Amino acid sequence: MDNTRRKFLKLAGLTAAAGVAAPMLGSKALAAGGGHGAPAAAGGHHEEVPSGVRYGLVIDTGKFNDNPGLAERCQKVCHDYHNVPKFNNSKDEIKWIWTDKFANVFPEKSHYKKDERLNAMNILALCNHCDNPPCVRACPTKATFKNADGAVMMDFHRCIGCRFCMAACPYGARSFNWRSPRGSEDGKPFIEKYNHRFPSRMRGVVEKCSLCSWRTKQGKDPLCVEEANKGVEGAMVFGDLNDPNSEISHVLRKRFTIQRKPSLGTKPSIFYII
Amino acid sequence: MYDKGKVLIGLAIFLVLALSVVGYNMTAGDNKKPEPEKPKGYTACVKSTDYMKSSHMVLLNEWRDEVIREGKREMVKTPEGIMVEKSLQNGCMHCHTSKVKFCDRCHEYASVKPYCWDCHLAPVEPADGKEAI
Numbered sequence: 103m104d105n106t107r108r109k110f111l112k113l114a115g116l117t118a119a120a121g122v123a124a125p126m127l128g129s130k131a132l133a134a135g136g137g138h139g140a141p142a143a144a145g146g147h148h149e150e151v152p153s154g155v156r157y158g159l160v161i162d163t164g165k166f167n168d169n170p171g172l173a174e175r176c177q178k179v180c181h182d183y184h185n186v187p188k189f190n191n192s193k194d195e196i197k198w199i200w201t202d203k204f205a206n207v208f209p210e211k212s213h214y215k216k217d218e219r220l221n222a223m224n225i226l227a228l229c230n231h232c233d234n235p236p237c238v239r240a241c242p243t244k245a246t247f248k249n250a251d252g253a254v255m256m257d258f259h260r261c262i263g264c265r266f267c268m269a270a271c272p273y274g275a276r277s278f279n280w281r282s283p284r285g286s287e288d289g290k291p292f293i294e295k296y297n298h299r300f301p302s303r304m305r306g307v308v309e310k311c312s313l314c315s316w317r318t319k320q321g322k323d324p325l326c327v328e329e330a331n332k333g334v335e336g337a338m339v340f341g342d343l344n345d346p347n348s349e350i351s352h353v354l355r356k357r358f359t360i361q362r363k364p365s366l367g368t369k370p371s372i373f374y375i376i
Numbered sequence: 377m378y379d380k381g382k383v384l385i386g387l388a389i390f391l392v393l394a395l396s397v398v399g400y401n402m403t404a405g406d407n408k409k410p411e412p413e414k415p416k417g418y419t420a421c422v423k424s425t426d427y428m429k430s431s432h433m434v435l436l437n438e439w440r441d442e443v444i445r446e447g448k449r450e451m452v453k454t455p456e457g458i459m460v461e462k463s464l465q466n467g468c469m470h471c472h473t474s475k476v477k478f479c480d481r482c483h484e485y486a487s488v489k490p491y492c493w494d495c496h497l498a499p500v501e502p503a504d505g506k507e508a509i
Contacts, residue, residue: 298500
């Protein structure tokens, strides 16, 4: 009787010891092997070896500021071509490219006592076509994805309208069709003039700028860039960020530029000369 | 057999009712083969007529994935040497200029309702009752 009790206690002790030791060993192995630690403290600006094409944009806000109406013309060209509906309600607004105050476009740079010029500026904003896009990770259906040129694209066919991407995007670059774009209100259609070269969308689909991938494939600049440069040469520069000899790389080497919320680590492809 | 007369009368009524549907379909209404209007001046599409008849929707899905996802936007050549854009609106409907006279003819006959046109814009139909947007 005593003998069996001794045996039982020994076994119980060993089991308990093993139970305590096993997770400790396991966690040690995990800490040593796991590569998913916190990102580097520098915040997404470490240099990487570039590979392939990565299209980007430089926006010279000064040139837009000196030419009132130019940004609006860029928006009109884009929205007209892509059949972007105008719902007469700012909550339902669909925007591929838009303008906003400096403090809203660059909330991180909202320091005390900014100069008047900066405060008055309307800054052109669009999808940043991030190198590390949070919207793409959030999308459960792969309706949004990064293409080979570095543009973050939408496959409207596959969008289920869950709006996870809108929650994930830190730039407000995505809009949801709460109502049918083909509809109308007070006899006024949301899309006044249809462009039959491009589809419209349907209710329940998210839409955004596609960096005019249908044009860039043909070697043309995106519509907004073409329109901006019609107004002022060099107001917008489009090109391959990975090509050291491209015009955009040249501009980025020579001029001081800022990005929207770079500390989030999304690595935006849109740069601003202030 | 009990109630032979009643059963036979009931059976006869059932048969008449059941077959009347088939009979109606065979005699009344237009049950002719649908004849989509083909574009004039062209002899061939990007694939054979048989393939297009049975699998045009497969081709459209392939084009969609190639164009949007893989960036393969190069044009497709027809046997006549005409270059066609891989696009419903700018490719197919470039030659097939009428949705009503081409797409709808078969789709209505087969009672299929593809959702292409929920987003894609059909060509404007000239002076036709149906508005194309």
